[in-house]
Amino acid sequence: MPKMIITGGKTLNGDVFISGAKNSVLPLLAATLLCDGEVKLYNCPDISDVENSLHILNSLGIETAFKDDCITVNGRMPINTTISENMMRKMRSSVVFVGSILARRGKAVISTPGGCELGPRPIDIHIDVLKSLGATVTEDRGKMLFTAENGLKGNTIDLKLPSVGATETAILAAVTAQGTTVINNAAREPEIGDLIDFLNKAGADIIGKNSSTITIKGVNKLNGVSHRVIPDRIEAATFMAAVGSASGSITLHNVIPAHLESVTEVLTRAGCKITAGDNTLDITAPKSLKSVCFIKSLPYPSFPTDAGPMICAALSKAEGNSVFCEGIFENRFRYISELIKMGADIKIEGNIAVINGKPLFGAECKSFDLRGGAAVVVAALGARGTTVLSNIEYLNRGYDNLSEKLALIGADIYIKE
16 A cells, blocks of 8 residues: 655745645535536546545436546436445545435435544434425435435525535525525535535525525526636645644645635744735744644634644644644544654643644654544654655545645655555
């Protein structure tokens, strides 16, 4: 199995071009099922989650093509209504396809989705959303059957928490439903806004972008459309944490600075100098970061849970004590054991990590999940000696050429097959 070899101690300097957002392109690909006509998505990252999403579309009878950063999806009627157990197991976010399949065909069959193991993330909230729109849900021998023989009907949906996935499911199911749907307590992440922009370009009638209340008037059909995926704010945060760990000065290109304000605020407190342009961020990090007294991950616009592991990794060698509170996933701290192998002094108390900054050293480590693997990379860049990271297939789920991009700005990093 391939491993990532990282020798720390190299400052990072230069330009980094951020890819399109993983967490945006996946629901956009699900949305293509609703379009009558050709869809072109630009600025798409070449990652395994996108590859798996394209496999799902292909299995449903949809033809796709991926060239350079552009995905082309035809708009003909999907033949199948079932997502196989194997495909569901590879990617938890595959559940987002259910709303589109159900809206288009009146039937969808899935098994329990997989993905990174970050604690209980039941799909009950997705099921409740679809039921509120008129779907019937039955379970038989590990399969879940969703049906809406007479079509989905608009309704008021009161989400019990601002779940990104459930908000996406509600939008995709409601956009061609009969009547009006109002989603209360909707997630406000930028990726939700990107989905709304795409659907409105295709002929949807959705208002409430960037709001906790989204109103959708159902339309008869959606048309083909071209759309550029927003930049990946979590990839950008990863490079910001990387330079914070290794020190240096980099410029991020193809970013939306407003989407990164919570991360910028934390790293500024840690001693970094950050300047925002129209679609760039310049970040200069000191030789050693300062501790940050308290950070808590919460839904957008607060600090993103997906950036937490990388920031904690950077702070693990900062001067003084930092405290990070994980407000979303209960098993997000699995990567801490790998940082401890590298010499980190981190104590876990429930959902709180208390970080006492120490010098880090290279070690044999492994990835437990996508962002946990990225945390080890960030720590290794600022450590003394060489780190060998296994299970790097997790990194391929969300990063397009991570090692190559880091090498271009001075990191001593490569993949050993």
